[in-house]
Amino acid sequence: MSATPPLQDLIVCPNCDAVYSTQQPGFGERAVCTRCHTVLIAPRRRAGAQIIAVALAGFILVLAASVFPFLTIEAGGAQNAVSVLDAALVFGGGPLVLVSLGTIAMIIFIPLLRVMLVIYVLLPVVADRPPAKHAAWAFSLSEALRPWSMAEIFAIGCAVALIKVADLAQIAFGPAFWMFCILTVLVVVQDSFLCRWSVWNSLEKTT
């Protein structure tokens, strides 16, 4: 690169610092860093509307999945059905209450918050309006929270728990378990549809 092109035409790979002059790929194509293979840009047609739809579905699922029982147990006439809230609250009392709070946060609160942030950021973009107030901050927060949203890990935890006590008592999945399974798929879909570069670009253009 002999003469440096204007800075706004460049893109830097966040993982390996390689510089490229930005070429907007077409819908369904991906711009990949040749050095470290990080996907830099991956636009999709009508991704915004699709992501909002998926996020809304996710919002309802998290709320429902937190109140319905996800496992029921029966042994010798005694019976018990637990919801996510029950599971998160068992650590009550003493320092173990921290585990309760962390569990609620990672399975319910953070997934809910992320879904709401994504809708808040994308709704004005999709509607061709100027970005919402503090949209950049909201999108940053949503991205920072991504690794801490652990609903899908909880779903696997349910399955492990079921097998663990299978010989102790009769156990069955409740409705919330299946909601968590669907939620897992939705989270994956939402993350793969979302092109971060496109979002940042649209937030900038309209300001």
Add this chain to the structure above:
Amino acid sequence: MQVVGMELPRKDDIVTARDIGVVGCQRCTKVWPLGTTRCTRCGARVISRDRLAYQRVWAWWLVGLICYIPANLYPMLETRTLIASQADTIIGGVLTLMGHGSYGVALVIFVASVLIPVGKFLAIAFLAISAQRGTRSPSLQRMGLYEIVEYIGRWSMIDVFVVAILSALVQLNALATVTPGPAALFFGMSVIFTMLSAQSFDARLIWDAERR
């Protein structure tokens, strides 16, 4: 799906942002002149190479390791049935499961609670040391390792969730009860701290080490 490679055909032709005196935002990939401290597009802190990253990596790494010790010494679960009471540590739980013949679940717990955490400590240490000292191992492989660490680290939480689920579920009065042990807290903290350690690492340092 078609893949579009970006300009710059040959691998040894790669130009880094530092080479041409600019700095890229690691959050939104926007380019700024060297010396910019904050990206005005996304609000992230911008820095060409963060030398302090190593200190943060090692600090979180060490706290995570310290928490991992009591996580293995204290019981994770206490099971009380009509005839017996049993407190299981992580390893003890795996052995109990194997004793019952549930090898599959034993494997899941062993991988999530022993293999992944220990592997993570080693992987982060290797990445940090190799980036600090320079190395001949290929950058692309070390980048792959870093991505695996970032992706897989969260899955260790599975054991904490299983403890939470079992403790809530198995409350059958006199018949059988399960209560969580202190190891659940330490193990959860260890997972969180190692995740923070991995996040503190600046992936660009992996690629710098190759040139030395």
